[in-house]
Amino acid sequence: MSLRFVTLYVLLQMVFLSTAGYANTTGYDVVTLKNGDIYNGTVAQPRFTLKTDYGVVSIPYARMARLLLGDDGEPDRITTHFGDRFSGELQERELTMLRVLDPTLPVAVEEIREIQFAHRTLRPKIYRAPDIVITQNDDNFSTRVISEELLMTSRDGLKITNSSDIQLLDVVSLNEGEDYLAQITSNDGEIVQGKFTQPAVTVETRFGSRLEIPFAHLSRLALRVNHSGKRTRFLSVLRVNPADLIQDSMRDGSLGPPMIAIGGGSFSRGDLQGDGDSDEKPPVKIRLAPFAIGIYEVTFREYDQFCDDTGRGKPDDQGWGRGSRPVVNVSWEDANAYAEWLSRRTGQRYRLPTDAEWEYAARGGTSSRFWWGNEVLPSRANCADCGSLWESEMSAPVGRFPPNPFGLHDTAGNIFEWVADCWRDNFSAETGNDTPAGDGECGKRVIRGGAWSFPVQEVRSANRWRDFPTRRSDDTCFRLVRELDD
Structure with a gap:
């Protein structure tokens, strides 16, 4: 493959990827293989698809910060530039590295240990993701709760709660996820403990993926705490300067x-x-x-x-x-x-x-x-x-x-x-x-x-x-x- 063709191919891929959600790059992606080899360039993949325990999440390339491939039964993990964390099984099985002055490099996912993605200059966009989900396996991401009502059996009997009245929802999973206890903290400070009678809560991620998260797999749901378009570290009820x-x-x-x-x-x-x-x-x-x-x-x-x-x-x-x-x-x-x-x-x-x-x-x-x-x-x-x-x-x-x-x-x-x-x-x-x-x-x-x-x-x-x-x-x-x- 001639140098002229490789350079043209890289430029065409840049144009293609820019239409998939980012305007320009400020550096190179770094791909580290399991054998220790390291490559710099651009990963030619418009989206990354992760099959989680709660559904499929599709994340645009420009929002990717890190991809860590799991070993010995460990899940693959994605971190976005917003700070979202997802774990599951990566559906793409081969990725292509675009390298200036070097041939393109196809790499099997099984050979990759991790990818550190360059920070991208994003086109302005408002994401309606005011809520934050933390799961029992430590996934942590901004989202929007779709479920309007949550049904809980408390000590006082059945309690129907509108999600708009909830500030925090905490869950502790017992017996390896077979059972759980939940606690709701309402906007007025009332605390109620019990167990939800419905199986799951429905949410939509900032990337448009809709997920059904079973309550037994949920660890925390914080509502209306993420007020900016960019994901920030969640410090619950932060009181400090x-x-x-x-x-x-x-x-x-x-x-x-x-x-x-x-x-x-x-x-x-x-x-x-x-x-x-x-x-x-x-x-x-x-x-x-x-x-x-x-x-x-x-x-x-x-x-x-x-x-x-x-x-x-x-x-x-x-x-x-x-x-x-x-x-x-x-x-x-x-x-x-x-x-x-x-x-x-x-x-x-x-x-x-x-x-x-x-x-x-x-x-x-x-x-x-x-x-x-x-x-x-x-x-x-x-x-x-x-x-x-x-x-x-x-x-x-x-x-x-x-x-x-x-x-x-x-x-x-x-x-x-x-x-x-x-x-x-x-x-x-x-x-x-x-x-x-x-x-x-x-x-x-x-x-x-x-x-x-x-x-x-x-x-x-x-x-x-x-x-x-x-x-x-x-x-x-x-x-x-x-x-x-x-």
Whole structure:
């Protein structure tokens, strides 16, 4: 094939693909094969078709950000430039790479490991996709709910709910998807738990694909939260100033955990109500410098990326699922290794919070037992008697409960969190600054926040627990602090 013909063919394909939904390119697609070969060019495929558990999704080439082909029974995964995630089976079996100055390259899908697509300059278009779906297998995409009425059997009997009255719909799947429990949060704050009597909810994606999602496969449905045409990261009931949000880029272009910058100041640490444990006494005044802390506990998705990059073994998820669930079965040493890896990948300084930093962030500027007050309220946390869908069963995906006044999720319950400090029986030796207690080797490290299997007394903001730094458990994870420049 002559160079002139190849160049003409590439130009003709560019014209063809531009009519399929994009105006021009700002770079090259990168195709990585399973044998390690890497090719740069343009993938000549106008649309990518994925057969999911809920129907077929067809995504225009110009909206593609990443295609990851699964191995050993794992699904294929598509990420779009809007941030949508879909998993399933790619229907195209061969793709063609267009390469300037080189012959065109047909590649069998079975030979591809992943494709990173160049960002495209899109023609302006408004997508009516105000709702967000998260499934049990961690698909996450913007959509529009078609079903107008949802029928639920609650403790009070049959309840007919108009979808326009719903703010959030959470589902926990039990017995490997054979059964489930659901919770509706209405626009006026009413919370109802039960089970839907209809089999599925009908939605339409921003790309025009209509899907039937069984309730047993649904994890969360958030209605009327995506107000812009471009998909943004969904932070449920976000209360923070966007200027305080920090999300560092890694060397490969992927993003680190979202963080909130918190101003420093003084606060009283420990048991302020007089009914806490002895290790929370006496209360002590602490002064802290500004720092940033994770909005969520570190998730399996984030930790698995660390494992893939370093060859580290992935922790067991207890059969609860990975993705957006907080990573469990990680030791204090594992948490520090992740922080060091993230620091290298971003060029910023990440570490575990000190015990004082953690309590300051968890309280969110309050001095009550819990960040929401002194009394137990339903569906504020995941613990053994907190009235949540997951209590005494398993962890909840991050962000399923309202954030505290600082915008942090799950500082009460769900999973204990490692902090930097060595364990001490009380605060009598505290120096009044933010230096972690103890240095070097110590027998036990502090864990904070309570967990899904612990009673509500243990999810108080002042509550402290301890564990061996080498121990891994299904009730312990971590969130990170990012240090701020002076």
